[in-house]
Amino acid sequence: MSYNVETKRYFVPEGYPQAINAAGGLPLLLMPLSKDLIAYYLDMIDGLLLSGGTDLDPFYYNEEPQGVGKISPQRDEIEILLTREAIKRKIPILAICRGLQVLAVAAGGTINQDISCMENVLKHSQLAPRWYGTHNVEIEEGTLLHKITHRKRIRVNSFHHQAIDKIPPGYIVSAKTVDGIIEGLEIDNRSDILGVQWHPECMWMNDNEAFSLFRWLVYEAATSDKQNSKR
Numbered sequence: 001m002s003y004n005v006e007t008k009r010y011f012v013p014e015g016y017p018q019a020i021n022a023a024g025g026l027p028l029l030l031m032p033l034s035k036d037l038i039a040y041y042l043d044m045i046d047g048l049l050l051s052g053g054t055d056l057d058p059f060y061y062n063e064e065p066q067g068v069g070k071i072s073p074q075r076d077e078i079e080i081l082l083t084r085e086a087i088k089r090k091i092p093i094l095a096i097c098r099g100l101q102v103l104a105v106a107a108g109g110t111i112n113q114d115i116s117c118m119e120n121v122l123k124h125s126q127l128a129p130r131w132y133g134t135h136n137v138e139i140e141e142g143t144l145l146h147k148i149t150h151r152k153r154i155r156v157n158s159f160h161h162q163a164i165d166k167i168p169p170g171y172i173v174s175a176k177t178v179d180g181i182i183e184g185l186e187i188d189n190r191s192d193i194l195g196v197q198w199h200p201e202c203m204w205m206n207d208n209e210a211f212s213l214f215r216w217l218v219y220e221a222a223t224s225d226k227q228n229s230k231r
């Protein structure tokens with residue numbers, strides 16, 4: 001979840017817990033308070049949703065700051081460690097926007113710090129309402145994202161000025177925009193990790209494909225190895 005340094009408040013946009021709840025899951029908020037809590041959090045949860053927010057400090061992918069915007073130091077460190085440990089424990093992960101970038105960097109990838117200054121890119125920081133899709137993404141056939149949405153092209157919203165640059169080892173791109181920006185990431189032949197660059201939590205109420213991502217996470221969480229070992 002996010003932390004506002006100015007007002008000293010933790011917060012989470014309502015769409016995340018509402019979509020998880022509507023998909024049959026029990027939403028829990030994990031506060032980025034201390035690294036010592038990570039193991040307890042992971043004992044507690046069956047699935048992990050990495051939510052959107054500020055940019056990741058380029059320190060975590062060994063770059064000096066260039067086009068990077070606002071960062072949340074405490075959130076960065078805790079989410080990267082949490083993600084690495086969740087991957088190790090095979091806890092299903094849905095990574096959204098900043099979450100996708102956390103996933104990519106935790107797994108060894110890098111981020112393009114500012115795509116808005118590139119030539120021939122689409123508008124990825126839309127001014128239209130948050131629930132409204134403004135660009136298409138082309139979904140690679142046979143990927144997990146394709147299996148979840150049953151679509152080769154969907155229209156999605158876009159609120160990012162950064163994107164994945166180097167794909168982490170072992171990962172594949174499942175969706176792209178026509179300008180070549182990476183909008184979906186997963187692990188080849190694995191059904192438990194999915195990252196998207198758009199914000200399905202703003203669209204799920206009137207958009208089946210957006211809601212299908214949350215239903216997938218809840219299903220994976222309910223049928224994961226961790227759940228099976230409890231039975």
Ligand code: MN
Nearest residue numbers: 124158159197
């Ligand atoms: Mn976009």
